[in-house]
Amino acid sequence: MQRITESPRPDWQAQVEALGLTFHTADDHPYWDESAHYRFSSREIDQLEQATAELQRISIAAAERAIRDNWRDRLAISPQAWQEIIHSWDRDDLSLYGRFDLMWDGSGQPKMLEYNADTPTSLLEASVVQWQWLQQTRPHADQFNSIHEKLLTAWPSWPQQQIHFCAQRGSEEDWRTLLYLIDTCRQSGKTTLDLAVEDIGWNAGMQSFVDQQDHPMDLLFKLYPWEWMWLEDFSCHLPGRCQRFIEPVWKMLWSNKAFLVLLWEMFEGHPNLLRTSFKPDGMRDHVEKPYFSREGTNVRIVQNGSLLETTDGPWHAQPKVYQELHSDVSFSGNHPVIGSWIIGGEPAGIGIREDTSLITSNTSRFIPHWF
Template sequence: MDRVLRNKFYSKIPNFWDRLYGMEYALFDCLELTSDELDQIKRATTDTYRIYKKISHLIRGASNETLLDLGFPEKALSFLRNVHLPYETVIGRFDFVMLQDGPKIIEFNSDTPTFIRELFEVNGLVCEHFGIQNPNSGEDVVLGKAIRNSVFHCANDLELQRHPYVIFTAHEDDIEDRETMMYLMDLAKIKGAHFIPLQEIQLITEGENKGVYDLEGNKVDIVYRHTYPMEALLEDVSDNHFPIGIEFMKLVEEKKVGMLNPVSAFLMQSKAIMALIWGMYEQRHSFFTQEEQKIIHQYFLPTYLDEDPFVTTGEKYVSKPAFGREGNTVEVKQNGKTLYTEQEKSYDHYVKVFQKYIELPVTTIKTEHGEKEAHLLIGSFIVNEKASAFGFRAGAKITDNLSYFLPCGVRGEAK
């Protein structure tokens, strides 16, 4: 591949992070899919979300002890049962592995999924260049409408009698987070919306002016914090040890400000939910209908809250934290011994889940340094409860933050 052509192509996309950590991230390549593979991914996304939505209603009524067993932080317990929107999450992303018998779910990032601009915008530009159908065509328009819809419902929940003041926020010094939020704000086209860095948000926690404010003293009605994970927010404190995150969540609870994604999205974020779903499936629990049990059998992997089932069988399995990202703190194990692990251990303090190990499929990708083999992971979005854009990460056995973005397209008519 001509490195000059690659750089010329990506340089035309304003403010896009085609390189991360000084290395190539977005590949100038396009993985060709069949219409059948496209259909399988869409169906898996729809069906799997159906299971998650049903289980979230059950979890919301669970005891604090059960929520702690599922890995939720104690600081989150008083907020987890709050419902602010008529759907569980605005934007969520499933991670699937494509096997011979179809996709299998690895995890669900229902709270703060990234990989958005890559799939909703850049994938289409690459497809156009290579003359191949973009499977995500039109999904950017759907996403913009979904965000506006969620702002409408959020404003209704706050009982606002005027147009809401909406801010999109992220860590300003992180290009991926910042530009993802700028992209979402641009898609949403919400009148008067602004991007405001996290450090510039002001809280008033007492008195009649309780609420969230910008630096000019304007009261904020809705905060879109899509790239700032709830588990990190809950731990956020100021330099003088003021618990900013907890106080912000109290304002959300008191309906002094709205938040997107909503708290209900976080309720599905714990990977321990997969262990709960699988355990109920193994017991053939009546909570799931026969049709739903077929969906679990088809798309879910054996997942538990202890490793004994895998130690007993001698199977390979994956240990991963209930809350974690980019492969951090993930281990591949067998008979209780670690075979392969990521060096980063930032999420080691969370409850662990243990999932059957499956090999990620391998393909040959074109990098600026030539061809190489890489493992494929599918990211598939659910937007306002409907299957949406999807795409591929290509990298090591454990997909981490150094994995590539591999654009994809469909030969012939994309449905």
């Protein structure tokens, strides 16, 4: 694994905007950054794919254990949501996608930091944008990237011909991710309708969630976290209707950082896991994470018992987990995190985010890769 610098394409802004990546620059700094790229060997790509498949396997096993042994309290999930999780798991409600965040420099084994299993973004960048970069800059090379093809294959798994899509109003990144998913859904032969989360209604006569035209939503892809949905006023209507959503409600198990503790308890010493617990337990070097924090907020890194780095955010009052601090992965002062995608239950490719900070945030740069 190497980090290599080079000159960006002269018209890179126009190129990525044509694919829908309109948020390529933030505060005059590139978010999409092709002034560098990561080069892997084919052996390293095989290792990443194998690690991703293995993490998916043990995550399924741990979810089954969590339900069987009733780990609801340890995951801080409400009784109402827990019952829906059980029903959803028993129905085997389908999942479209997820993203493991891994730390690795090409030596040893990739280590799992967390599983963004409910509402992962950076999908557009990882799929078509970095593929275009590859085709234009080194067309004879390859890339660990079958995301687009696997999305097209996955959508027909749902029997509904029409699917609604929603995201929060005002979030450009979320909406660009949503529009890309809508495009893949249409390419698979389905029809789609989109609306803002804030415009979803409830029709008491039909006993159904409805769109602005009062049409019932038989299946809704929501780029909106389940833990937020259960706090909304309309959550009283969720029981008995959770099978109408993508991602399924059982994804609350995996997107919860307390799940990292349960994984470690079941698979202690696994080469792709970092020790994680509900207390520091003597770990002088650790990362403190709230159960449901997002985009690197409210994270604290402690080294040799002293605070090394921290971020602010709205999740400070949540319960925390404590994950062993991985040895520093740095390329010329840049710290990459490899987002390894699962589509339809299978490894599908990677996207890399990097930062000069040890904590990856929503402004961390996206760097393309090849092998």
